[in-house]
Amino acid sequence: MASLQDITVSAAINLLSAFAFLVAFAILRLQPINDRVYFPKWYRKGIRSSPRRSGAFVTKFVNLDWRTYIKFLNWMPAALRMPEPELIDHAGLDSVVYIRIYLLGLKLFVPLAVLAFGVLVPVNWTGGTLEHIKNLTFSDIDKLSISNVSEGSKRFWAHITMSYVFTFWAFFVLYTEYRTVAAMRLRFLASESRRPDQFTVIVRNVPPDPDETVSEHVEHFFSVNHPDYYLTHQVVYNANTLAKLVDKKKSLQNWYTYYSNKYEKTLQRPNTKSGFCGLIGATVDALDYYSSEIEKLSEIEAAEREKVMNDPKAVVPAAFVSFKSRWGAAVCAQTQLCRNPTIWLTEWAPQPRDVYWDNLAIPYFELTVRRLLMAVGLFFLIFFFMIPITFVQSLANIEGIEKVFPFLKPLIEMETIKSVIQGFLPGIALKIFLILLPTILMAMSKIEGFTSLSSLDRRSAGKYHLFILVNVFLGSIITGTALQQLKTFLDQSPTEIPKTIGVSIPMKATFFITYVMVDGWAGIAAEILRLVPLIMFHLKNAFLVKTEQDRDQAMDPGCWDFATSEPRIQFYILLGLVYSAVTPVLLPFIIIFFAFSYVVSRHQVINVYDQNYESGASFWPDVHRRLIISIIISQLLLIGLLSTKQIKQSTIALVPLPVLTFWFHRYCKGRFESAFVRFPLQEAMIKDTLERATEPNLNLKAYIQDAYIHPVFKGTDLERPQSVFEDENNPLVPTKRNSKQNSEAGSTTG
Amino acid sequence: MASLQDITVSAAINLLSAFAFLVAFAILRLQPINDRVYFPKWYRKGIRSSPRRSGAFVTKFVNLDWRTYIKFLNWMPAALRMPEPELIDHAGLDSVVYIRIYLLGLKLFVPLAVLAFGVLVPVNWTGGTLEHIKNLTFSDIDKLSISNVSEGSKRFWAHITMSYVFTFWAFFVLYTEYRTVAAMRLRFLASESRRPDQFTVIVRNVPPDPDETVSEHVEHFFSVNHPDYYLTHQVVYNANTLAKLVDKKKSLQNWYTYYSNKYEKTLQRPNTKSGFCGLIGATVDALDYYSSEIEKLSEIEAAEREKVMNDPKAVVPAAFVSFKSRWGAAVCAQTQLCRNPTIWLTEWAPQPRDVYWDNLAIPYFELTVRRLLMAVGLFFLIFFFMIPITFVQSLANIEGIEKVFPFLKPLIEMETIKSVIQGFLPGIALKIFLILLPTILMAMSKIEGFTSLSSLDRRSAGKYHLFILVNVFLGSIITGTALQQLKTFLDQSPTEIPKTIGVSIPMKATFFITYVMVDGWAGIAAEILRLVPLIMFHLKNAFLVKTEQDRDQAMDPGCWDFATSEPRIQFYILLGLVYSAVTPVLLPFIIIFFAFSYVVSRHQVINVYDQNYESGASFWPDVHRRLIISIIISQLLLIGLLSTKQIKQSTIALVPLPVLTFWFHRYCKGRFESAFVRFPLQEAMIKDTLERATEPNLNLKAYIQDAYIHPVFKGTDLERPQSVFEDENNPLVPTKRNSKQNSEAGSTTG
DSSP states (O other), rough: OOOHHHHHHHHHHHHHHHHHHHHHHHHHHHHGGGGHHHOHHHHHSOOOOOOSSOOOTTTSSOOOOOHHHHTTTHHHHHHSSSSSHHHHHOHHHHHEEEEEEHHHHHHHHHHHHHHHHIIIHHHHTTTOHHSSSTOOOOOOOHHHHHHGGGTTTHHHHEEEEEEHHHHHHHHHHHHHHHHHHHHHHHHHHHHHHOOGGEEEEEEOOOOOSSSSSSHHHHHHHHHHHHHTTEEEEEEEEHHHHHHHHHHHHHHHHHHHHHHHHHHHHHSSSEESSSSSTTHHHHSHHHHHHHHHHHHHHHHHHHHHHHHHOOOOGGEEEEEEEEESSSHHHHHHHOOOOOOTTTSSSSEOOOOGGGGGGGTTOHHHHHHHHHHHHHHHHHHHHHHHHHHHHHHHHHHHHHHHHHHHGEEEEEHSSSSSHHHHHHHHHHHHHHHHHHHHHHHHHHHHHTTTOOOBHHHHHHHHHHHHHHHHHIIIIIHHHHHHOOOHHHHHHHOOOTHHHHHHHHHHHHHGHHHHHHIIIIIIIIHHHHHTHHHHHHHHHHHHHHHHSHHHHHHHHHHHOOOOOHHHHHHHHHHHHHHHHHHTTTTTHHHHHHHHHHHHHHHHHHHHHHHHHHOOOOOOSSHHHHHHHHHHHHHHHHHHHHHHHHHTTTTTTHHHHHHHHHHHHHHHHHHHHHIIHHHHHHHOOHHHHHHHHHHHHHOTOOOOOOOHHHTTTTTTTOOOOOOSSHHHHTTTOTTTOOOOOHHHHHHHHHHHOO | OOOOOHHHHHHHHHHHHHHHHHHHHHHHHSSSSGGGOHHHHHHHHHHHHHOOOOOOGGGTTSOOOOOHTTTTTHHHHHHSOOOOHHHHHHHHHHHHHHHHHHHHHHHHHHHHHHHHIIIHHHHHTTTOOOHHSSSSSOOOHHHGGGGSSSSTOTTTTHHHHHHHHHHHHHHHHHHHHHHHHHHHHHHHHHOOOOOOOHEEEEEEOOOOSSSSOOOHHHHHHHHHHHHTTTTEEEEEEEEEHHHHHHHHHHHHHHHHHHHHHHHHHSSSSSSSEGGGGGGGSSEEEEHHHHHHHHHHHHHHHHHHHHHHHHOOEOOOOOOOOSSSSHHHHHHHHOOOOOSSTSSSEEEOOOOOGGBBBTTOOOOOOHHHHHHHHHHHHHHHHHHHHHHHHHOOOOOOSSHHHHOOOOGHHHHHHHHHHHHHHHHHHHHHHHHHHHHHHHHHHHHHHHHTEEEEEEEEHHHHHHHHHHIIIIIIIIHTTTTTTTTHHHHHHSSSSSTTHHHHHHHHHHHHHHOOOOOOIIIIIIIHHHHHHHHHHHHHHHHHHHOOSSHHHHHHHHOOOOOOHHHHHHHHHHHHHHHHHHHHTOOHHHHHHHHHHHHHHHHHHHHHHHHHHOOOOOOOOHHHHHHHHHHHHHHHHHHHHHHHHHHTOTTTTHHHHHHHHHHHHHHHHHHIIIIHHHHHHOHHHHHHHHHHHHHHOOTOOOOOOHHHHHTTGGGGGTTTTTTOTTTTHHHTTSSSOOOOOOHHHHHHHHHHHO
8 A cells, every 4th residue: 555655655656747738838839830729719819810920931830029938937827817807708608607616616725624634633643543553564645544543433423523523514515606607607698698599499399280381380379379489480401411411612712712822823724633632533724624523513512502491391291480579488498288287398499509419309209218228238338338348349359350450460469569569459458448438428318308508518517427437437446346335236236236335345455546646746737738729729720620620610619619628527525525524534535636636728729629508507507516516425425434333323323414415406406497497487577677778779689690590501600600799799808709710711702 | 724615604604793783774864863874965055054954853863753763775866866977077087087986997807707717717617726735625616716736738739829819808997997087177177167277377396586576586587478368367376384374373263253142041151171172271251361362362363474474485386377378378388488498487386175285385306205205114014014013013922012001901910801912012113114104105195395285195005005915915925024025025036925825815715805804894884874974973072062163173074095996996996806717716706895995985975075175087008007007917827827827838828918908008008198197188178168269358356366366365274275265166066155154153263
């Protein structure tokens, strides 16, 4: 077992390497050539269009101003300086609330650490059990942990008391945070300017009607049942084929632009090959070839467009229904329309850019079957994923490779390469699986039939959280695969399970400390360095970028991947909670992780990531629920651990804790959750009244008309439909979006 | 263990005794003197006002017409003859749907019994294991059960296959039943005439306002947020003291009427005593005494009434808000009003007679605390109720009684009495507890803060169901108290628990067969005989009844006690499901129970019981959920049983069943539940439109004005507020309510 010295050394090394990452980051980010990698958000917002310094040719790529290097940690205060309201305007509420999870971790664990070091560490240290047992190797960390208190000792009452204090502190922090986030969300929704989704409801499972088209049916139904408020509606076309054609045409147009730029520069007609990617086939004049190809495709596209618009079968039984007022939409979204509750299903429409178009047409029965299958699938994925991987691993040995690729034999047989492969192969299947896992989970969520990107993200996060809980947390404590664990748990009594896990908890402290440093600290340092995007950008820039639009795409920073990163934070919170009463030494490491993550993610949100939807922090109830799960797990494990320590009253003294926690969850749910799923009528009425007073002549119908048209019918690029304009109406930070580029694209493709 | 002969004899005895009950019932019901006991519903409806036959003095009390005795089982076809729509009009949807649960039991178990006797009984009978084991006493019933199949035999696949067939049959029956009940409910709601609760929403947790009264605050809030639909509102007064005064005054008035009747008959001024119940104190002239008492009380009452009406503190922060249309009310009931979801809570108003007035003013936080406490309380009640009972039992022995009541000593010491007491005492505490249990559970539900009698009944039924499940079902299988069971379960692994229970299942078959006969058959026969109400009525009639109103109260048949009887049906369904694949011999007994119950309860609903609210079968989702729980329990127990039979694949083959059942539950819930909790806008709009067309000049405000006034402010009797008129608007059965009596009461008390 690692001693305190070992851990200190390891911590020093990890801190140093993280520091090295930071220095590297500080240097790289100052180079103008990397500007688009480290500040893409500002480019996207149209505030920056080229690196700040311009002048000599060299300074375009390398920063020669030595003074900037001295203040290389300047980005940290800069990241912290932007006040929260401005940050909401700059990056959206989702990102801001996401960052608050790190802050929540700090709020939770700093007082916990102070208390634990003030009370529990002395109690443990003077326990003196380990010293009395001969022939036992123990480390200083163990002396600081609960293991050092002798069985049946009265000292455990300190731990029991502190676990109550910790729980109530967690309640306080969680409650205030939930309240704050709910208030932020309501303020955000109230301060928002007019948006199409405020007036719109998505209605699904429109029943077929023999005499009417879907569009007529929707119009008649809503005219009858919401006579005073119904405004207009938009049917949903099944435009998947068309979307592919539009994509293809855009690529061709891109090539055309590239060659015409080239022609302008060199004044030579460029050539290309007519085959795959311009690499094979007959050589042709590039400009002629692409213009004729574009023309051909345009005809096909127009035909397809015609077909989709006129074929009644291309209309899916769903529609976006808009109302004359927010009040009307709020009423419709929250009530049941038809006596058959599986048809005419209404819910709030997501933002236009948040819609996941493929899932709008799934009937109710199919939906429930899909959810059943995915629930069963998730169970097998979590508990049985090791089986196929073990199988693949058994195939992936050197003999196997030599059999399939005999020509590689001489290469593989070389001693050094052989040893590398032998060391590398066993883990490769697992690693590939883990890299693919978020994609698999997202695919499962898509099959489940959710209609917005934000809900897909939330569902995937839930699945990933379960996976981490079972396979990382439990898997590290009770060494063995999830399948073996499942077997153990099925064969043990419900009271035995927390004991089995609880007893192993103190022994795994050093492992998790190392885990926090290697995965947590290094992960965050790698996050800010953005090594992969940096390399990818320069590679793309050198070889692939043909036009300005291409450069934009190469620069695309993506968005925070909520589905994978939130469950990871939850895992660290779980670690902190579990160890707070057992081995408090772990807490400082967790605190450093949260503090560091907070600064880094604030920087990234300000400078890098660009959310592709804004859900108004609607993920918070999920975050809260998972925090509650972590608290309950930590309490159950403490009960398990203490019940092996020969103090009978401990279990009885601790049992109220999970009951209280569950009740706290119910209370918070009732108190705040509806702020995240419903839209109060009072709020809607206030905004409606205000709008009627300030803009009495507003033509709402024209405003909403095209908001929910499938992106392919707009002629703009697929990823960023028009309505994104509304969301970036930004009064604090000057973000005049570079709309020229967009309209250009529109005019050429339209 | 009981043999097949024993069971047959026992069945014959029980059938005979049930038959004797029926004969007794047939004779008693024909006596005119008992008419008010066996046909109170018709009296209450005002169709009967005196026994049918009138003539000689003797025939007023005894039926001498011998012909009527011959057709003594005539009531059975008569009970079955009334068609369902008429029955709905006669007794309300609640009762009709309640009776359908028995019918559901028949639909479920008749095909199951046919299949089980066709397939499983031959398979078991020829299994021949028990015959090969020497020195084992076994009965014929065991030969018919799964115990007779040898371990590891392929014959178990018959049981596995049949359990799939049973499950899918249960799905089919449950699904069609849920669909039917939902349709019945919607048809019922649609066919209903105008009722105040269709237009009204109850709003709770009205926040305090420093400048406005509750009434003004409600009016302003709804005028702003529902400007087009708000009609009027009624505040809720805390009128508990006043209600007590009104009750007391009514009793005095009753006495006054009694004595004035007496005076009219005898022409002698009657005397009474001024003390407790007219038994002690100074002798006074009765008429003078009561008229002066009434006058005194009237003054106090008027003062209290004044105080309640004018004291702002007597108004609780809740109100009944009425809207101009059903559409407006439906919208308000289903949406969230305020951004703080714990204030301005709206839900559908219950029927005026269904309101539980005491619980209207509980704030949100207190409500959640109460629910927590009651959940913990229920847990202790279920698992620890034996502790105080054992304690009381240890006190309640002969020596204890002699100590407390020494004067009883000579009596107790008599040999026969002593043995009776010794045999009787140990069980008495438990019996008293079981008799009190429904009242205790109802009190707990009241503490939980539900606002309508129907929801109180539903909650209590849920609690009682849990109690029966743990203490009757599990308690009978694993002999021992619930506390011992809890200990066993906590110490066993999750896979071990179904095994432990499952293995005991076949052995308990004869016990449960006896239970079905003794508790089920005899219980139903006792139900129809109504021995207790019969005796009570005659006792009251002889000694207490003073006026016509008193006779009415003595006749009061009460209503079906949903909270205790529904969980009992569920218990029989659970027994049938559990034994269908294990010991099918139990099924005929269950079927007889359901068939008999169906006829009896139909008769009782037609002739006896009078519901005191109509919830439109809103209890069905609960019934369905409990049925699903029973199915899952039966599947888990079968898995447990088969996993001890040395066939490995059995568990894997059966595990999909509970998963499928759970999914089926989710599917049905999504498909039908909202029909029971929400009111579709389409429906509301149709009724509104119809009403506007047929009655354009309706003065809705006047109609609703007084519907939701606390009964004491109406001057009518407490139990049956005025609006009951609306519900008995009965086109099929001629039910001209005897409204004279009511208005009389009104004029004297008002």
